[in-house]
Amino acid sequence: MRHANRQAAWSVDDLGADCGWIRELDDAARRDLTAAVRKAADPAKTLLDYRRDDFDLGSAWPIIQASLHEVRDGTGFAILRGLPRDGLTADEFELLTWAIGLHTGVARPQGKASPFMTAVRDAGTVYRTGKGRGYSSNTDLDFHTDSADIVLLTCYNVAKSGGMSMVSSSVTAHQAMLAERPDLVELLHQPHYFSRQQEQAADEAAFYPNPIYDWRDGLLFSKWNRNRLRSAQAIGGVPAMTARQHQALDLLDEILRRPGVMHSMYLRPGDMQILNNHVTLHSRTEFEDHDDPALRRCLFRLWLAPPDGVGLPESWRPAYRSVEAGTVRGGIVGQAYDAARRGFEIRQAADLGMQA
Template sequence: MIHANRCAAWTVDDLLASQDWIVTLDDRAAADLARAVRKAADPDKTLFDYTRSDFDLGGADAPIRAAMKEVRDGTGFAVLRGLPRAALTEDEFRLLTWAIGLHTGVARPQGKASQFLSAVRDAGTVYRSAGGRGYSSNADLDFHTDGADVVLLTCYNVARAGGESRVSSSVTAHEMLRAERPDLAALLHQPFYFSRQQEQAADEGPFYPNPIYDERDGLLFSKWNRNRLRSAQAIAGVPQLNARQHEALDLLDEILRRPAVMYSMYLKPGDMQILNNHVTLHSRTEFEDHDDPALKRCLFRLWLAPPDGVALPESWRPAYRSVEAGSVRGGIVGQGYDDARRGFEARQAAELGMRLAA
């Protein structure tokens, strides 16, 4: 198997040797973003009322596009530094995240409430529960992929301690698996079953099948979330994992955390981390938050279907609904998916020349 994008098979040493994956905005670009958000902000508008034309990214447009190109064709992730955090309120920074998304793809819903933009903060969620979600807890998270092609995470406030971000290449992990245990690597190309964490839409079941790895057009894709796999084991109709499957999954998680494979970083206020979920996996360490509500850890998470998204393996269809290149796909449709959301998707897809899923 030859992977067409060799840059996605990186190690920590590779990232340290070449830092093309870090893109920094200059002062003019940051000022352009702050100006665009302040000009467009309207308290009477919902996120779905805004359009791309409301936000002139100015000097930030080219660096943002460079970061997105790195995510698609390079390492599979990028850090965009220098967003105007100090110049904006929390609500304005949230809107800035949305504005960047309007210029780079179609936002995807993220949960039971069909929210298209999530605040990543400790809301007391129990991560390891039937309906648990990591973004609303302070827990140490398993390595996982999110449910869309690309995830953008913008940092507004950091925790008092902890909350370190970790990223590993799923392509590198697969190469190591094949070299060390080809029998177990082959198992990960077979279907596994994942819980929808009680957030399924009316036309969806409580779980879905998806291999951990699959291929299409010379590209390797990964999808992995141990928490959802563990939850699915308690759902009627889900086949129970056997010993060899457990062994394969345990080895994958061990490889992902090896020092040569796992890159660790602390996001700073004004940073945006962008991840290609098909070739990277990410996690986060447990954190201890501030007592002052104004200082508590806060990031904003946006899931995107980009207009230049490649075709996905057919086995991704139960999770993504569409696997065609350049289509609006992925996300957690949830139970609040209404006409306002449908209308937003149709308008944004038309602006970007993308196809809506059937």
């Protein structure tokens, strides 16, 4: 029976009525995290050299776990406030983000250079091109999902102005479309073609098929990134989109930005945002950054495959490589994936009782 992830079908009013998706670390938890990072930090190690047991997260871990449960079984996203930002350098804060990730799942590569951790900052890239990526630009972004089960984003510095984060429920959007234009909803359950933005691995094509929505075991899943669909239209072999497909996607984007559907927030230094990419879509407004490099907007992003990940629709296999529950899947493998990265995945999966 299709029950469509009831708790994930929220409205802005629902979030205001029940703030269980927001949690805050207390002073003891912050001290435990700071101590964990400083005890484990080793300048001779890369991030891939660390193991989960190197970091005792102490009293912070149950609070983090509660946020993760909300992401998996509740609204599909959570905000955790109060990470020890002021007491840590940027490098230490990045290591803290990695430590939380080691307790949460297996990190997934995120692009052409196969990085497992990404610093989200303006590097001057152009987003809406055949190889553009939003995280390294300062422009406003389309609503999209990232290429992993979970995205974990920690905030170190904020912009001078702008950079507001927006989240909408893809389940709520589907319900709205079903009520208003069921004929267009059917189109979103058909394959669409996503560009790999010239970051494909040697065994991958330049594009892949994936529906915007699909079902498995009574759950509704979404995958959406209009920039990648737009880019794919310039790739040989990709079918041209029809006028009705464009109409369906236009309506989806319009619904996602409705005031009752879209929740807007500014992440603050020390905030961690966690998103379930299967039931939420997210975006960001344009921002103006500081002149001082030490103050410029900086967040750290992890894509994760958690050990309690549910089974995915078969149609997700071209993007995720595996759709079985609890497996290491997703990410953008990229073009620098090597034995060291594979070794990390195997060790981390074993530490979490997962199949690599």
